[in-house]
Amino acid sequence: MPLKADLDAIDWKILRELQGDGRMTNVELSNRVGISAPPCLRRVKRLEEAGIIRGYRALLNAPALGLDVVAFCLVGLHHQADAELRIFAERTRGWPIVRDAWMVSGESDFLLHCVASDLGAFQSFVIEELTSTPNVDTVRTALTIRRVKDEGLVSFAQP
Amino acid sequence: MPLKADLDAIDWKILRELQGDGRMTNVELSNRVGISAPPCLRRVKRLEEAGIIRGYRALLNAPALGLDVVAFCLVGLHHQADAELRIFAERTRGWPIVRDAWMVSGESDFLLHCVASDLGAFQSFVIEELTSTPNVDTVRTALTIRRVKDEGLVSFAQP
DNA sequence: CAAAATCACGCAAGATTCTTGCGTATTACC
């Protein structure tokens, strides 16, 4: 799996288009990027096999699904030895409220992106689960008010 | 667009499957959720039209694209009047380094999810753009070390 | 309680798309 593959302008267009609409048909995609369907499909396959396209995901509407609370938690641990970090990382995978999690450097050690059906559920998670987890030192939470920007990974960088 | 639509078990399965692989063919999806292709497609269309499925997106591999720095910025403003919040929100949309942004409540006012090709680019952004933006008071950054969890919105809640 | 209405399913068929093989043109490299 070659990293930093050499992508040409058409590859970047493909990435941008599929980021905007990951279910676009290959013929539509090929029209937009200006080549015919077969080579376009071959390029997409190659991008997938190279791991540049990691996958495709439907984007869901949280409030419409009854998930009214989106929040972030900044978690600081007492001990940051590798083993401790791994243990906490593994814990995050077991919490369904946590949807994404990042190990970070700075004032905190982890950033958790959380979704819950209501404030009570989120508070219960923070108090009963998170802060009572061994080795957790500090938890700072930020409730989201609204999403201000939501784009994919690329919309700009093109060689 | 009905919110909190009444979804049955099959709808939830569809959402989970499309979150795992948004490009799955409809016949494959219909097999997985246990109904035939036509009603399955009708359900997907309905979920899309109801706004429950907001769209589809290809997930890209940041390091493979030469984007080696992923970081979060917690931004506090001096003034949080509605107009000021809108102005800053609009700014975030103009910064290509910022990929997602949330307005939050708590110690900060905005959380920015940033991607840059290298540390220098990110630092330039923070120093030359972000902290020098009018009304910006505090900026705390957290560089990500690695992603520990990356799932969609739902994997659990089902009625 | 029964009749009607509504809803969602599955089958089938035409339209579209996917997918592969193949020939050709462009580019890179001796």
Add this chain to the structure above:
DNA sequence: GGTAATACGCAAGAATCTTGCGTGATTTTG
């Protein structure tokens, strides 16, 4: 200048999408 490698586009068969229609189950209504 010749050769190899690469990527394109065309064409055809396979797969999928998409729509209309009939049937059965559940709900609503009289």
